[in-house]
Amino acid sequence: MKRSLMTAVAALALAAGLAGCAGSGAPAGGAGTSSDAAATTLTVFAAASLKSSFTELADTFEAQHPGTRVSLSFAGSSDLATQINQGAPADVFASADTKNMDKVTGAGLADGEPRVFATNTLVIAVPAGNPARVTRFQDLARDGLRLVTCAKQVPCGAAAATVAGRAGVTLRPVSEENAVTDVLGKVTSGEADAGLVYVTDVKSAGDKVESIQFPEARAAVNSYPITALSGAKDKESAKSFIDLVLGSDGQQVLAKAGFGAGGQ
16 A cells, blocks of 8 residues: 555656646746747827828838837827826827927926927918819908818917918918818818818828918928937837938938928
């Protein structure tokens, strides 16, 4: 009996040992692989008017930096600045004006001095065929015209207010939007007779809208600054993305979209 008992105990111990060895060779519970753990996500907050260009640049960056994924968040610059100041996690901020960038730098959340990488100018967007027959900036004050602009805290809205003030024109928009892409959306859908957007927005819309340039727009050319943020998880990747935007490849993509060159 003693020998049988000892034999049984030994057999159980051997089985337990083998089971332990087998379990140590694979992650439990379907845990991620080492390659997943090594992946890096770079979070970029960018003005809505940069959506097309930055989406293309993000693809380029990911191709150049295997293992790094770029997560893009587009909105009005004022909304993005507020989110960053309230603690939203981000690595890079690209604003459509210096005023909203100043909110971030003033709070001590920028890592280094922001650099201007592009400029943009307002145009009048009208639905295809221009049914309201808008031909100049002064037409936007016409009775019965359904005008849509950005809200004044948004860069395109601030630019519109500056232009209107310089031109002595009182604008009465039927709607004020928090992003320039929303203004464009109301024009393309026919909800508005005209909207004040950027040159780049009209270009990206193709034949859905027509654009009317006006000389008064020169009074409010928007400069676009970019910076890494002090809370960036991967400062090296943030710097590399900014270098791409400022470099020849990035500038070609931005120029193709209709942006003017930045002072950098």
